[in-house]
Amino acid sequence: MHLKKWIGKIHLWLGLSSGLVVFIVAVTGCIYAFQSEIQDLTQDYRFVEPQDKPVLYPTEIWEKADQALPGKHLHAVLYPTADRAAQAIYYSFEEHYYYFVYVNPYTGEVLKVKDEFADFFRIVLDGHFYLWLPPEIGQPVVAGFTLIFLVMCISGLILWWPKSKQKKSQKFSIRWGARWRRKNYDLHQVLGFYVLTFALVFALTGLVWGYTWFRDAVYFASTGGKDYQEYYTPVSDSTQVATDSLPALDRAWLKMRALYPNAEWIEVHPPEFEHASIATNANPDASTYWKMDYRYFDQYTMEELPVDHIWNRFPEASFGDKLARMNYDIHVGAIGGLAGKILAFCLSAIIASLPVTGCLIWWGRKNKKTKKAKPINKEDAVMA
Numbered sequence: 001m002h003l004k005k006w007i008g009k010i011h012l013w014l015g016l017s018s019g020l021v022v023f024i025v026a027v028t029g030c031i032y033a034f035q036s037e038i039q040d041l042t043q044d045y046r047f048v049e050p051q052d053k054p055v056l057y058p059t060e061i062w063e064k065a066d067q068a069l070p071g072k073h074l075h076a077v078l079y080p081t082a083d084r085a086a087q088a089i090y091y092s093f094e095e096h097y098y099y100f101v102y103v104n105p106y107t108g109e110v111l112k113v114k115d116e117f118a119d120f121f122r123i124v125l126d127g128h129f130y131l132w133l134p135p136e137i138g139q140p141v142v143a144g145f146t147l148i149f150l151v152m153c154i155s156g157l158i159l160w161w162p163k164s165k166q167k168k169s170q171k172f173s174i175r176w177g178a179r180w181r182r183k184n185y186d187l188h189q190v191l192g193f194y195v196l197t198f199a200l201v202f203a204l205t206g207l208v209w210g211y212t213w214f215r216d217a218v219y220f221a222s223t224g225g226k227d228y229q230e231y232y233t234p235v236s237d238s239t240q241v242a243t244d245s246l247p248a249l250d251r252a253w254l255k256m257r258a259l260y261p262n263a264e265w266i267e268v269h270p271p272e273f274e275h276a277s278i279a280t281n282a283n284p285d286a287s288t289y290w291k292m293d294y295r296y297f298d299q300y301t302m303e304e305l306p307v308d309h310i311w312n313r314f315p316e317a318s319f320g321d322k323l324a325r326m327n328y329d330i331h332v333g334a335i336g337g338l339a340g341k342i343l344a345f346c347l348s349a350i351i352a353s354l355p356v357t358g359c360l361i362w363w364g365r366k367n368k369k370t371k372k373a374k375p376i377n378k379e380d381a382v383m384a
Contacts, residue, residue: 002160011155014148019355021131021145026107026352029202033332033345035121036287042248045112048104050082055105057250058268061086065101068110072099078248079265080286085111098122103346129209143210150203153196157247160193181364188357193352205331208324215324223320234305238275248299249373252278257371258295260284277305286335 040046053164056064057076065074065088075091091098098116103109117123123132130138162168171193205221219228244251253268260266260282269279277296284291294311297304306312310321317325329335333344380382 007158008206011152014152014155015358016362017357018145018148018152019359021142022149023355024131025128025146026348028124029278029332030345030348030352031124032121032128033341033348035124037341041123042113045102046085048085048106048111051106053106054319055079055086056108057247058253059247060293061088061103061110061249062270063104064088064103064108065090066270067323069099069101072097074270076269077253077268078265079105079253080265084333088126107343118280132269139176139210146203146206146210148311150200150207153199153203156189156192157196160189184357184360184364188354188361191357192339193356195347195350198343199351202331202347202351208327210322218266219320219324222323223318226318226320228324229309231309231311232307233272233279234277234307236271236275236277236300236305237303238300239299248278248297248302251282251302255297256280256282256295271299275299281311287316287337288329288330290322290335292325293382315377 061077062074066072070088072090073092074088074096075087078087078089084100088101088103090097090101093356096117100112100114100116102114104111126132126136129135129142132138133141133143150195160171166286174190176183176373180188202362204218208218209215216228220226221334242248246254249268250269253266256263256266256268263282263284264286265283267281267283271278278299279294279296281292281294283293287354291314292309293314295304295313296307310317310324314322326335332341333342336343
């Protein structure tokens with residue numbers, strides 16, 4: 001059998017086996033593209049009236065939030081711009097909860113206690129990551145089918161490749177006036193070709209989350225041979241004693257405010273264990289994540305502590321560190337601003353259509369009506 005026919009069969013059976021998963025992942029990605037913009041439009045508790053007075057300290061926000069949501073573990077306090085509510089973030093992997101408590105940073109009024117796991121877009125994201133299955137099952141399933149999708153992108157390009165220059169022009173346009181089977185075939189192969197580069201980007205950035213070996217390989221290649229370091233929080237010097245009466249979390253926040261007066265958000269994390277440092281970050285552009293500066297302060301002395309993972313100071317990040325940081329923003333299109341999100345939305349919609357048009361091609365060929373042979377008249381047969 002000709003090589004291209006074998007590739008066609010591989011493309012067909014991989015497509016039929018992975019089509020539903022690709023459709024779900026693409027549609028949920030499409031819906032999630034504008035989640036932050038939609039939530040800003042529909043959730044007025046995210047905003048406050050700016051006031052000409054100091055905002056509350058993180059420990060004061062923490063106290064107000066604890067009263068509204070007692071018995072939970074505070075993960076961080078986040079201060080966005082002056083017209084937005086402060087956010088007390090409560091999270092526990094072991095106890096499986098994730099809450100945002102929105103607090104007016106000027107008055108201390110609790111505006112909303114929001115269960116993130118019950119949020120519509122969190123449900124959409126669970127479908128995108130896990131197909132709404134338990135994570136230990138859904139994550140490897142999605143990762144496996146993402147790998148299959150990557151193979152299908154390559155096999156699809158081989159099948160699309162024109163045999164001659166004369167047929168090349170037919171590969172770039174859809175014949176809208178043709179019969180539905182021809183039109184559907186064109187929708188599959190032409191649109192598939194146009195989204196191919198972006199589909200590869202979606203697949204590759206998805207595989208970075210799907211497989212640690214893939215993430216480590218990309219990082220190793222992009223840094224010139226450096227091993228990927230998992231996140232850790234540096235330890236404070238437990239032999240020291242804090243001399244300032246102001247809580248360490250508040251001191252770290254004041255320090256970050258002085259260092260980043262124009263940041264679009266500043267986030268501070270209470271120590272995660274007894275002698276842990278205070279992890280902080282500042283983001284110059286709240287629409288993306290990759291430019292954030294991460295800094296860690298000794299909870300006793302406020303001395304800055306170094307780290308050797310990617311969540312460090314942005315100016316000190318290598319090309320490989322920045323590429324790893326960009327992974328989410330590239331995947332969702334945020335790296336290109338609003339235009340990038342619109343593009344990601346449109347591309348995800350087209351990718352979601354490919355399993356549908358592909359399945360229709362298979363169904364059409366399988367059920368294609370064969371012309372019935374004209375019956376031979378017995379008298380004609382005798383005369384012959």
